[in-house]
Amino acid sequence: xxxxxxxxxxxxxxxxxxxxxxxxxxxxxxxxxxxxxxxxxxxxxxxxxxxxxxxxxxxxxxxxxxxxxxxxxxxxxxxxxxxxxxxxxxxxxxxxxxxxxxxxxxxxxxxxxxxxxxxxxxxxxxxxxxxxxxxxxxxxxxxxxxxxxxxxxxxxxxxxxxxxxxxxxxxxxxxxxxxxxxxxxxxxxxxxxxxxxxxxxxxxxxxxxxxxxxxxxxxxxxxxxxxxxxxxxxxxxxxxxxxxxxxxxxxxxxxxxxxxxxxxxxxxxxxxxxxxxxxxxxxxxxxxxx
Numbered sequence: 001x002x003x004x005x006x007x008x009x010x011x012x013x014x015x016x017x018x019x020x021x022x023x024x025x026x027x028x029x030x031x032x033x034x035x036x037x038x039x040x041x042x043x044x045x046x047x048x049x050x051x052x053x054x055x056x057x058x059x060x061x062x063x064x065x066x067x068x069x070x071x072x073x074x075x076x077x078x079x080x081x082x083x084x085x086x087x088x089x090x091x092x093x094x095x096x097x098x099x100x101x102x103x104x105x106x107x108x109x110x111x112x113x114x115x116x117x118x119x120x121x122x123x124x125x126x127x128x129x130x131x132x133x134x135x136x137x138x139x140x141x142x143x144x145x146x147x148x149x150x151x152x153x154x155x156x157x158x159x160x161x162x163x164x165x166x167x168x169x170x171x172x173x174x175x176x177x178x179x180x181x182x183x184x185x186x187x188x189x190x191x192x193x194x195x196x197x198x199x200x201x202x203x204x205x206x207x208x209x210x211x212x213x214x215x216x217x218x219x220x221x222x223x224x225x226x227x228x229x230x231x232x233x234x235x236x237x238x239x240x241x242x243x244x245x246x247x248x249x250x251x252x253x254x255x256x257x258x259x260x261x262x263x264x265x266x267x268x269x270x271x272x273x274x275x276x277x278x279x280x281x282x283x284x285x286x287x288x289x290x
Contacts, residue, residue, distance in 0.1 A: 003261060003274065006103035010095050012266045013088045023085065028227040036234035043235070046076040054236035059194055061121035061148040068094055068124060085226040089269035093220060096265050096272045097189050098128030104216050104274070105133035108184045113137035116183040116210065118172040118203065119144075119191030122152030126187060127159050137184075138164040142175045176206045183210050188219040189272070193240045197251055204255035213279040217257060218272065221245045225268045245271045 015023070031039075043051035049072060053062035067087035072078050081087045105113050113135060117126050120141035130137055141152065146169035156165045168175055186207055192200055207217070224242050232238040245262045257275040264271045 003100055003103055003263070006099055007096065007263065010099060012092045012095065014266050015085070015088075023227060028231075031228050032230035039231070039235045043076055046074055048074055048076040048080070050077050050080055051236065054238060057145075058237040059240070060145075061143075061151070064090065064121060064190070065124070065151065067091065085228065085267060085269060086232070089226065089265055089267045092265035092267060093189070093270040093272060094125055094128065096263060096270075097125050097187075097218060097220070098132060100263065100272055100274060101125070101129035101185060101187060101218055102132035104185050104218070105129065105137045106135050108135070108137075110184075111135075113184050114181060115139035115185045115187060116176070116179070117141040117187040118176075119188060120148075120152075120167075121190070122148040122155055123165055123167070124152075124155060125189055126165065127152075127156055127161055130161050130164055131159055136164075139166070140179070140183075141165060141167050142170060142172050143167075144171055145169070172203055173206045176203075176210060179210050181210070182212050182215075184215050186211060186215070186217045188217065190220065192219055192243070192248055193222045195241075200248065200251045201254065204252045204257065208255055208277075211277040213277055215277045217252070217275045217277070219248060219275075221248055221271045221273065223269060223271075245273050248273065249275065 050063055050066050053060065053066060056062070066072060066077065067081055067090045070081055070087070070091060072081050101115070115126060115137060117123060117139055120126065120143050123139070123141045126139050126141060130139060143149070146167070149167040149169070152165070152167055153162065156162045188203070211217070221243050222240060223244070229240070229242070232240070245260070249257075249260050252275055256278050258278045259276040261274045262271050263273070
């Protein structure tokens with residue numbers, strides 16, 4: 001089954017033309033231009049869990065889980081999570097990435113199928129993919145901070161996947177250097193928008209020793225189409241690096257990645273991209289960008 005065909009039937013969240021116009025003309029300008037102090041006061045007085053999560057760790061796993069679950073209790077959170085473009089796009093990204101990774105698992109031509117998930121947080125997309133795949137696979141999940149792992153282990157247990165998901169705390173490049181098994185799929189969803197070009201290139205180079213020819217890397221880009229970058233920077237302290245899929249491909253290319261396939265989610269905020277490690281032998285020098 002092709003990756004395109006595996007995406008059929010996904011129930012994505014979308015905006016009506018009227019909602020898009022209202023956001024562009026009224027809502028986004030208000031969010032971006034009202035004083036940040038006002039927003040912080042309103043969100044603080046309203047006990048917004050999304051705001052508190054971002055103030056403690058901008059873009060961290062708690063705010064992601066709140067957006068993924070989509071059922072907050074507080075009024076401000078219901079408005080932000082259910083009506084905000086980025087939370088809606090995050091849920092779309094989860095569905096898209098989970099389905100793509102599950103399809104990649106089913107396409108691997110050898111066993112065992114092993115996933116390496118970098119900047120994994122609690123591993124909700126990974127759990128989705130493992131549950132949807134027709135073939136058995138296991139996953140190693142790496143994150144610099146281990147405070148997401150208790151939630152991740154509980155979530156994995158509830159889905160019957162606890163024995164297939166191993167959580168490791170550490171810097172992704174250090175952990176990759178210690179891995180002694182080949183991996184079929186590498187997931188980096190949700191981390192490239194928070195790290196520099198050099199850091200992306202360094203991660204890509206470190207992956208060469210564990211990724212055989214034909215293995216896949218799955219990542220995402222983020223665009224400014226959400227329209228509220230100023231709000232997130234000033235109010236939540238969330239400084240995302242907006243890159244196109246092509247810009248990230250160029251950062252991965254020197255490490256030997258190619259054959260990229262791009263899949264946009266319907267709101268146009270995120271693109272999920274699949275790249276392949278090109279044919280090589282271990283120890284071979286990375287190919288030069290064409």
